[in-house]
Amino acid sequence: MNFTLQIWRQKNQNSEGQFATYGVQDIPPDASFLEMLDVLNTDLVKRGEEPVAFDHDCREGICGSCGLMINGRAHGPNRGAATCEVRMRSFQDGETIAVEPWRAKPFPIIKDLMVDRTALDRIMQAGGYVSVRTGGAPDASAIPIPRMVAEEAMDAAACIGCGACVATCKNGSAMLFVAAKVSQLALLPQGKAEREMRVERMVAQMDAEGFGACSNTYACEVECPKEISVSHIARLNREYIRAKVL
Amino acid sequence: MKLDSKIPDGPIEKKWDNHRFALKLVNAANKRKYTIVVVGTGLAGASAAASLAELGYDVISLSYHESPRRAHSIAAQGGINAPKNYSNDGDSVYRLFYDTVKGGDYRAREANVYRLAEVSGAIIDQCVAQGVPFAREYGGLLDNRSFGGAQVSRTFYARGQTGQQLLLGAYSALCRQMDAGKVKFFPRREMLDLVVADGQARGVIARNMVTGKLETYSGHAVVLATGGYGNTWYLSTMAKASNATAIWRAYKRGALFGNPCFTQIHPTCIPQSGSFQSKLTLMSESLRNDGRIWVPKKKGEKRRPEDIPENERDYYLERMYPSFGNLVPRDVASRRAKEMCDNGFGVGPTSMAVYLDFSDAIKRNGKKWIEEKYGNLFDMYHEITAEDPYKTAMRIYPAVHYTMGGLWVDYNLMSTIPGLYVIGEANFSDHGANRLGASALMQGLADGYFILPYTIGDYLATASFKPVNTEEGSFKQVRAEVDARIKKLLSIKGKRTADEFHRALGKVMWDHVGMGRTKAGLQKALTMIPGIREEFWKDVNVVGSSDDLNMELERAGRVIDFLELGELVARDALYRNESCGGHFREEYQSDGEAKRNDKEYCYVAAWEFTGDDSNPKMHKEPLTFEYVKPSTRSYK
Numbered sequence: 001m002n003f004t005l006q007i008w009r010q011k012n013q014n015s016e017g018q019f020a021t022y023g024v025q026d027i028p029p030d031a032s033f034l035e036m037l038d039v040l041n042t043d044l045v046k047r048g049e050e051p052v053a054f055d056h057d058c059r060e061g062i063c064g065s066c067g068l069m070i071n072g073r074a075h076g077p078n079r080g081a082a083t084c085e086v087r088m089r090s091f092q093d094g095e096t097i098a099v100e101p102w103r104a105k106p107f108p109i110i111k112d113l114m115v116d117r118t119a120l121d122r123i124m125q126a127g128g129y130v131s132v133r134t135g136g137a138p139d140a141s142a143i144p145i146p147r148m149v150a151e152e153a154m155d156a157a158a159c160i161g162c163g164a165c166v167a168t169c170k171n172g173s174a175m176l177f178v179a180a181k182v183s184q185l186a187l188l189p190q191g192k193a194e195r196e197m198r199v200e201r202m203v204a205q206m207d208a209e210g211f212g213a214c215s216n217t218y219a220c221e222v223e224c225p226k227e228i229s230v231s232h233i234a235r236l237n238r239e240y241i242r243a244k245v246l
Numbered sequence: 247m248k249l250d251s252k253i254p255d256g257p258i259e260k261k262w263d264n265h266r267f268a269l270k271l272v273n274a275a276n277k278r279k280y281t282i283v284v285v286g287t288g289l290a291g292a293s294a295a296a297s298l299a300e301l302g303y304d305v306i307s308l309s310y311h312e313s314p315r316r317a318h319s320i321a322a323q324g325g326i327n328a329p330k331n332y333s334n335d336g337d338s339v340y341r342l343f344y345d346t347v348k349g350g351d352y353r354a355r356e357a358n359v360y361r362l363a364e365v366s367g368a369i370i371d372q373c374v375a376q377g378v379p380f381a382r383e384y385g386g387l388l389d390n391r392s393f394g395g396a397q398v399s400r401t402f403y404a405r406g407q408t409g410q411q412l413l414l415g416a417y418s419a420l421c422r423q424m425d426a427g428k429v430k431f432f433p434r435r436e437m438l439d440l441v442v443a444d445g446q447a448r449g450v451i452a453r454n455m456v457t458g459k460l461e462t463y464s465g466h467a468v469v470l471a472t473g474g475y476g477n478t479w480y481l482s483t484m485a486k487a488s489n490a491t492a493i494w495r496a497y498k499r500g501a502l503f504g505n506p507c508f509t510q511i512h513p514t515c516i517p518q519s520g521s522f523q524s525k526l527t528l529m530s531e532s533l534r535n536d537g538r539i540w541v542p543k544k545k546g547e548k549r550r551p552e553d554i555p556e557n558e559r560d561y562y563l564e565r566m567y568p569s570f571g572n573l574v575p576r577d578v579a580s581r582r583a584k585e586m587c588d589n590g591f592g593v594g595p596t597s598m599a600v601y602l603d604f605s606d607a608i609k610r611n612g613k614k615w616i617e618e619k620y621g622n623l624f625d626m627y628h629e630i631t632a633e634d635p636y637k638t639a640m641r642i643y644p645a646v647h648y649t650m651g652g653l654w655v656d657y658n659l660m661s662t663i664p665g666l667y668v669i670g671e672a673n674f675s676d677h678g679a680n681r682l683g684a685s686a687l688m689q690g691l692a693d694g695y696f697i698l699p700y701t702i703g704d705y706l707a708t709a710s711f712k713p714v715n716t717e718e719g720s721f722k723q724v725r726a727e728v729d730a731r732i733k734k735l736l737s738i739k740g741k742r743t744a745d746e747f748h749r750a751l752g753k754v755m756w757d758h759v760g761m762g763r764t765k766a767g768l769q770k771a772l773t774m775i776p777g778i779r780e781e782f783w784k785d786v787n788v789v790g791s792s793d794d795l796n797m798e799l800e801r802a803g804r805v806i807d808f809l810e811l812g813e814l815v816a817r818d819a820l821y822r823n824e825s826c827g828g829h830f831r832e833e834y835q836s837d838g839e840a841k842r843n844d845k846e847y848c849y850v851a852a853w854e855f856t857g858d859d860s861n862p863k864m865h866k867e868p869l870t871f872e873y874v875k876p877s878t879r880s881y882k
Contacts, residue, residue, distance in 0.1 A: 012794075030519045030632070038524055038745075045743050045798060050790050053797055055312070057485040058321045060527050060626065062410055065316050078629075085629050110456055111795045118433060121313050125425040129418035130377045134297040134695045135368070137375035140402075141332065144386025154379040154404060157411060161315055190377045 001027045001088055004096040005040065007052055013108050013116075019098075029089035033076060034059060034066060036088055037099075054113040059084040061225060064160035067167065068113055069100035074164035074223040082162060082225040102167035106174075106209045117163050119209040120177060126205035127198040128181045130190050143189050156184040158226040165220035171212030176220040178202050179236035180228050186239050196243035203240055249502070249852055249867045252656040253357040258873055259339075262361045265657070266700055270707035277302030280706050281465035283450055285437045285492055287314030287420065289413055289687060290670025291471030293694030296419035299428035301699055306463050307420070307429050308452055310436040310487060315417045318473060318485040319690060322409025323530035323623070325393055325401035326373075326687040328366040333390050333399040339363045344874050345396060346685060349575055350650075350678020351827035351842060352876040353508070353850070355869060357657060358676045365696040366688050370402055372695055376415040380404050394531050394576065394683020401684045406530055406622045412687055416694070435461065436800065437492045438728045440468065440499045440666065443720040444712055447496075447666035451721075451728045455800065458793040460725055462716040466709075467665045467702055470496060471694070474649035474671040476509070478808045478815065479760070480752020482646035483515060483528035489804035490811050493653050493672050501661040502852040502865065504654035504674030506811070507819035510681055510828045511761050512647030513579035516630055517599040526645040527630060529623050531683050534572045534579070536607040536616070537640070539563050541591040541600050551593070551601050551639040562586060570881040577680045577828045577840075578881060580644035584761050585838070587643070599641035608636065644761065648686060650677040650828065651818075654852040654867075658701035659693060662852075664709065667702060669693035674850065679827025732792050735802045740785030744802035747782045751775065751805070751812055759816045764832045768820040772813065779809040814862060818851055821864065844876050 002025045010017030024043070027036050034056050041051035057065040061082040068083045070076035076086040091097060101109055106119040145153075159180035166174050182199050185191025191198070214233060221230045254265040272280065280303050284295040287309045295307045311317060329342040342363040347354060374380065374388075380402050381389040393401035404411040423429040435452040441464070442448065449464035475490035476482040497503045514534065516527045540561045542554055562582060564571045572579075583600045586592065593599050608616055613636060617624070624635045631641070652675065653661050653668040661668050670690040677685060714721065754774045758767035782805070790796040824847045825831045825840035834841045850867040 028520050028522055030630075031522045032524075035522050035524050039522065041797075042743055042745065045787060045789050046741075048787075048789060051797060053795055057311070057316055057487050058318060059486060059525050060321060062407065063316045063318070063320050063485065065311070080625070081629060085626075087629070087632070089632065114795070117312060121315075121421070121433075124418070125421045127425070129422045129425075130375065131422060132372070132375040132419075133300050134293075134372060134419070134699070137368070137371040140330070140370045140374040140380075141387045145382055146386050147382045147384050150379050150382040150386075153377075154381075154411075157377075157379050157404075157414065158407065160410075161313065184379065185377050188377050188379065190375055 001029055001093045003027065003036070003091065003094070005099060006096065007099045007113070008101055009052070009112055010109050012111055017109065027088050029087065031088050032059065032084055033070065033086040033088065034084050052113060053111040056084060061085040062160060064162040067102055067162045067164055069102065069167060071098050074168040075225055079222070080225060080227045082160070102163050104166045104172040106172070106211050107163060107166065120161055120163060120174065122209060123174065123178060123202055123205045124181065127194065127201040130185060131194060145188060149187055153184045153187040156180045156228060156232050159228055160226060162225060164223045164225060166211065168219045168223040169212065170217065170219070171215055173214045174206050174211040175214040175233050175236065176224060176228060176230065178206050179232040182239055183232035183235045186235060195239060196246060199236065199239040199243050247662070247854065247865055249654070249865055250656060251355065251867055252658055253355065254657065258356060258360045261357050262364055269700055269704040272703045272707045274302060278304055280304065281306060282467050282469060282702065283308070283463050283465040284469040284471060285450060286317065286471035286473065287311070288317035288319035288471060288473060288670060289416055289690035290694040291317070291469070292413065292416035292420045293691050294469055294471060294669055294698050295429055296416060296423050297695050297699045298702070299423035305423070305429045306465060307431045308435045308437060308450070308463065309433055310455060312433050314420055314431065315414060317413060318488050319413045319687070320410045321485065322687055323406045323528070324532045325391065325403035325408045325684040326369065326412065327400050327684040328370045328402060328688070329363060329400055330367055330370065332388060335398045337398040337400050341398065342366065342400065346676065346682060347678070347874040348879060349680055349682040351680050351840070351879060352678065352844065352848065352871060353505070353826055353869065354676050354678030356871060356873055361697065362676045362689060362692050365692045368696060369688065369691045373412055373415050376418055378404060378411045378415045391532065392535065394573070396682065406620065409687060412691065416691070437472070438803065439495045439724050441720050441724045442499050442663055443714050446664045446709065446711070448714050449716065449721065451725050456795050458791070458796065460728060462721055462725060464714055464716050464721065466706055466711055467667060469667045469669060469698065470653070470672050471670045472672045474652065475808070475811055476646045476649055478751070478812045479646040479755045480748050481518060481523065481526050481756070483512060483526050486525060489807065491804055491807045493668070494807040494811050496653060496661065496663065496666060498855050499663065500855070501663045501666055502654040502854050503651070503814060504850050504852050505651040505818065506815045506853065507822055507829050508650035508679045508827065509646060509815070510576060510648040510650060511580040511644045513576055513583055513644050514602065514642045515645035516627060517594060517596060517641050517643040527626065528645065528647060529627065529642070531576065533602060533620060533623060536619070537572065537602040537604050538606060539572050539600055539602055541586045541593060545590040547593065551603065552605070560591070567881045574881045575680060575682065577830070581761055581830055583644055594641045599643045601639040602642045603639035604635060605639070648681055650674065650679060650681055654850065658704065659698055660701070660705065665705060667698060669698055679829055732799065735786070735788050735799060736792060738783065738786050738788065740787045742785050742787060744786055744788065744798060744805045747778060747786060748805045748808065750778050751809055754778070755812050755815070759812070759819055762830055762832050763819050765820065768816050771816040772820065775809065775813045775816065779806070782806060782809060814853060817862070818853065821851065822847055842878070848876070
């Protein structure tokens with residue numbers, strides 16, 4: 001398969017970026033999107049040019065490193081898949097594909113397609129945990145947790161922290177990301193002791209980082225590679241109101 | 247050099263208790279005066295950094311990722327073992343210990359393995375308290391499954407994402423300590439060398455991967471939690487960035503490397519589909535609980551698997567190993583798959599695959615049941631191969647997955663360099679010649695949560711430390727050496743990319759230092775690898791500059807270290823004239839089963855670096871078995 005790529009190139013955070021056009025030829029349909037970029041990068045290096053910088057690591061959809069806007073969609077055309085899981089058979093032969101980095105104010109561009117998502121880490125540091133010391137835990141089966149509750153907590157915990165929800169949101173909101181953690185820990189008995197403080201601190205940090213507000217477009221759920229439901233945002237809102245009222 | 251494993255005296259079930267009591271403590275008020283540099287934030291690194299900070303130490307944590315949560319522990323799927331005996335099937339600490347020593351083919355230290363089994367229960371307690379959503383039964387209690395060759399159900403799991411959930415648990419503990427200011431985390435920093443001053447590990451030189459600047463991190467001890475070296479084979483299930491530079495640099499600074507040839511080839515990976523491929527994808531071997539492995543009885547069979555009638559299929563594992571069947575240990579399952587393909591029974595477009603078939607399980611329990619258990623794995627397979635495993639048999643083939651070898655450590659997890667600790671997959675540790683399923687997560691977290699935090703205190707309390715100046719002496723010298731290496735890589739301006747050299751190395755490693763090894767093949771590898779290395783230094787092309795984000799420079803530095811390490815793996819494999827666990831020397835077998843030689847090879851091979859132009863020197867740590875008497879592993 002052959003493709004024309006329009007890729008965002010930007011030297012660093014302070015420089016101005018622009019689209020560059022490249023062609024790639026003879027790409028097997030089974031190649032992943034990132035393997036197609038590998039082919040392009042090998043060509044570029046052979047020509048003495050700098051390869052296109054992008055984040056990636058596990059290439060099996062779990063580490064959350066990769067994240068590209070492909071033809072204007074976070075992680076490309078497939079539902080429930082991260083960029084690394086997209087195969088070239090999802091595109092038409094001869095297609096022109098636009099490739100951009102995540103665009104959101106709290107995610108400054110580092111280089112080309114690589115952005116700085118440490119804002120998400122700082123939100124997690126603002127209480128996205130249960131305060132438990134190593135060694136101080138009771139027996140694992142001491143507190144029974146109904147299976148349905150554990151399963152729902154697991155649905156939320158599946159978040160890979162890729163930032164697609166932010167990138168696709170017209171407000172640049174991180175609500176789905178924050179909701180996934182707040183919801184997981186609010187559902188489980190282990191997280192209940194700190195639930196008020198947690199939700200207040202995490203939301204405050206989200207605001208401080210410059211993420212936008214949620215206006216219920218549900219775009220985040222559509223693009224989330226782990227298909228995390230917006231119902232967790234509803235639980236986040238409830239937790240927040242509950243914390244403010246109590 | 248005399249290797250002292252520091253295994254405590256006394257009966258095995260008392261060793262760790264007695265040892266913990268004997269360890270010197272650092273006064274609570276003094277802990278904050280000690281700085282510990284922890285490299286890596288996977289299960290071992292994150293759990294260690296968090297636990298050390300909770301104790302009061304000042305912790306510096308480094309990762310080449312943007313966030314601790316991206317470490318490759320995240321990709322582990324299947325589960326984590328603990329002998330809680332929640333299934334009432336007769337499990338115990340002793341049984342897990344026994345299984346692990348036997349599974350490792352009697353090439354691990356009994357005392358280490360016993361300790362691992364002993365602390366594993368507390369890991370589950372710890373993770374549950376953090377909010378890790380392990381699978382539960384309807385009554386609300388924790389569910390267990392049997393996994394990878396175990397005859398009891400002792401594996402705890404969180405769907406097919408156990409590694410992710412455990413890592414996010416450790417990451418949350420780390421976040422809490424970052425929040426408290428006790429851990430200073432530096433993202434996108436790649437450790438490029440170890441600094442040893444006055445005979446003690448005192449810090450590291452790391453490259454800021456965004457600005458390109460070389461930075462110095464110093465402390466009273468250094469902990470490497472930097473994972474395994476599976477990417478030496480190029481195609482593996484490791485993440486793309488996973489590399490051996492940290493442990494390799496430490497080796498070149500004096501840390502001994504233990505059992506480099508002990509590597510694990512995992513049986514249930516998605517087969518390679520073309521030369522463009524950048525990595526292989528593993529599917530949890532929990533699939534073997536319900537999937538049946540087979541090949542057609544006829545060579546070169548072209549029919550679709552569902553069109554081949556039952557009596558024309560060879561369920562070879564069930565045939566050869568009636569009692570373990572499809573659940574034989576990984577090394578056996580992998581070797582048999584290779585053998586089937588080598589003999590012409592392989593399937594799929596490349597004929598380098600065997601079937602893993604769920605049709606019986608779907609008939610027996612329904613599609614929904616399979617979906618609940620393996621849904622994400624089936625989706626992943628479908629996405630990658632464009633084939634629906636609910637309708638047609640999966641194709642699988644073995645791939646390099648884990649390295650049991652690593653830096654040699656004593657019972658305290660300290661390497662042969664005082665103050666340098668190595669934890670998780672990076673050390674040679676507890677798995678002997680073969681690791682059992684669901685034991686990697688267990689070991690990473692055991693080291694990080696429950697072992698290192700005790701043992702490192704003894705060193706800090708008893709060693710004496712001179713003040714270090716990072717602008718002078720060893721620090722200055724090592725930094726200059728790192729800088730010179732980077733400049734050298736950039737100056738060659740040849741014609742081939744680092745990746746091309748990596749692929750060339752990978753091919754030699756897979757062909758000659760892979761699943762079936764021979765004396766002739768290993769000797770060939772030992773002449774080919776130095777040849778590739780020589781070519782690399784003449785003809786590699788690293789574009790870009792050192793003072794910028796430069797992916798090609800990062801890769802070149804890693805590849806050249808693989809090119810040195812690969813040679814040591816081959817050398818160790820050649821030296822070990824026996825077959826054991828994942829190390830299969832074709833000359834040493836009986837009826838196709840590995841033939842160990844306990845009389846001559848019951849030891850840990852610990853290799854010492856003696857210089858770039860001389861061969862490494864091997865030291866032996868003899869292994870003794872007082873409790874689990876070595877026998878031939880039989881899964882028939």
